[in-house]
Amino acid sequence: MPQIIHADNMTVLPTLPSGSARLIYIDPPFNTGKRQSLAQIKTIMDDNGDRTGFKGRRYRTEKVGVQSFDDSFDDFISFLEPRLKEAYRILTPDGSLFLHIDYREVHYVKILLDEIFGRDSFINEIIWSYDYGARSKSRWSAKHDNILWYAKDPDNYVFNYDAIDHIPYMAPGLVGEEKAKLGKTPTDVWWHTIVPTNGKERTGYPTQKPLGILERIIKVHSNPGDTVLDFFAGSGTTGVAAISHGRDCILIDNNHEAVRIMTDRLGISGHSDC
Numbered sequence: 001m002p003q004i005i006h007a008d009n010m011t012v013l014p015t016l017p018s019g020s021a022r023l024i025y026i027d028p029p030f031n032t033g034k035r036q037s038l039a040q041i042k043t044i045m046d047d048n049g050d051r052t053g054f055k056g057r058r059y060r061t062e063k064v065g066v067q068s069f070d071d072s073f074d075d076f077i078s079f080l081e082p083r084l085k086e087a088y089r090i091l092t093p094d095g096s097l098f099l100h101i102d103y104r105e106v107h108y109v110k111i112l113l114d115e116i117f118g119r120d121s122f123i124n125e126i127i128w129s130y131d132y133g134a135r136s137k138s139r140w141s142a143k144h145d146n147i148l149w150y151a152k153d154p155d156n157y158v159f160n161y162d163a164i165d166h167i168p169y170m171a172p173g174l175v176g177e178e179k180a181k182l183g184k185t186p187t188d189v190w191w192h193t194i195v196p197t198n199g200k201e202r203t204g205y206p207t208q209k210p211l212g213i214l215e216r217i218i219k220v221h222s223n224p225g226d227t228v229l230d231f232f233a234g235s236g237t238t239g240v241a242a243i244s245h246g247r248d249c250i251l252i253d254n255n256h257e258a259v260r261i262m263t264d265r266l267g268i269s270g271h272s273d274c
Contacts, residue, residue, distance in 0.1 A: 002239055002268055005252045006259040009231040012252050013086035021250070022092045022158060022226040025217055025238050027100040027209055028080060077108055083231065084116050090229060091152045096123075096221045099148045100209065106146040117150045123157070124149040127189045128213060147217075161185075163219040190216070205235035205261055214241035222247055236262030 005012055087097055097117070101109050106125075114122060126147040135141045151157035166183030169175055195201050195208050202208065214237050222228055224246035230238035233251035239262060242249035251262055 002243055002248060002266060003250045004233070004236070004239070004259060004262050004266070004268065005250065006254065006256065007252060008254045009083060009252045010086075013083060013090065013231060016086075016090050016229070016250070018089050019092045019095075020227060021090050021229040022095045023098070023218065023222040023247075024087050024091060024095070024229045024231075025098045025100070025214065026087070026230060026232045027207065027234060028083075028232045029207075076105060077112055080109065081112060081116075084113065087229075087231075088116050088152065093153055094156045094158055095152050096157050097148075097150045097152075098126075098217055098221070099150075100128075100145060101148065102145050103142060106148070110148055113148060113150055117152065118154075120154045121150045121152065122148070123151050123154065124188050129189055129191050130194050132194050149221075158221050158223060160220050160223070165216060165219075167191075186216075205258065208235040209237050211237055211241055214238050215245065218242055218247060219245055233262060234258050236265045239266050 084097075084099075091097065097113075099109060099113065110122070110125075126149060127144050128147060129144040131143055133141075133143070164185045167186055168183055169180055172180035190213065192210055192212055195210050201211055218228060218238075218241045222242075226247050228238060228242040228247050228249045229252075230249070231252040233239065233253045234255075235258065236251055239249045239251045243266065253259055253262070
């Protein structure tokens with residue numbers, strides 16, 4: 001049964017049994033030093049509206065609120081360290097951790113994970129690349145996130161190759177019709193759009209990640225019936241992907257609005273350990 005827990009994750013993690021989660025995915029704050037925010041809007045049909053929808057219908061947008069949180073820590077690594085040590089303990093012997101971070105902190109976080117898991121347990125750095133948003137005129141525009149994959153045991157981990165989705169060849173003419181029709185498995189660079197700003201998937205949570213990214217991780221690195229843990233659960237995308245593919249999940253977040261969004265998305269009740 002999926003669980004949503006409203007609490008500081010360090011009050012919950014020590015209570016979880018050792019070896020109880022086969023997969024842990026976390027998307028902690030990136031320590032950008034900024035306040036992350038996203039305006040929530042609703043659209044109303046209006047012939048004089050500011051946007052055009054299906055079949056040319058006009059709509060007016062109205063701002064109904066803003067979701068935001070501070071993304072700044074004096075010592076980000078010290079904040080993460082006890083949480084990652086708990087993650088290592090909670091993983092099953094053949095379990096994996098996926099830590100989603102950005103270019104500002106990834107190098108420091110990798111050193112920390114090498115210390116906790118061991119350098120041999122580092123399997124991949126996945127680059128999630130997207131093409132959306134403003135372009136810088138003073139440097140190469142940053143349009144990717146980093147996802148670090150560590151296996152608790154580098155010689156024994158879940159990797160369901162047959163569950164990997166196939167993607168189109170960039171040059172199908174070079175591989176022949178049969179291979180082009182089948183497609184290819186992704187590499188460690190994942191091209192995937194962000195959550196569409198006006199799509200059904202959008203919840204209004206500032207740092208929501210695409211369902212497709214989480215589905216790929218969960219299908220390949222866990223099995224039906226396994227427990228998936230996300231202790232920076234945010235909008236609950238990990239839970240949606242886990243439940244959709246027959247996994248159990250534990251979702252933890254200390255943000256009241258995040259818990260509300262998760263419970264709405266998953267259609268279950270959360271509880272507080274605060």
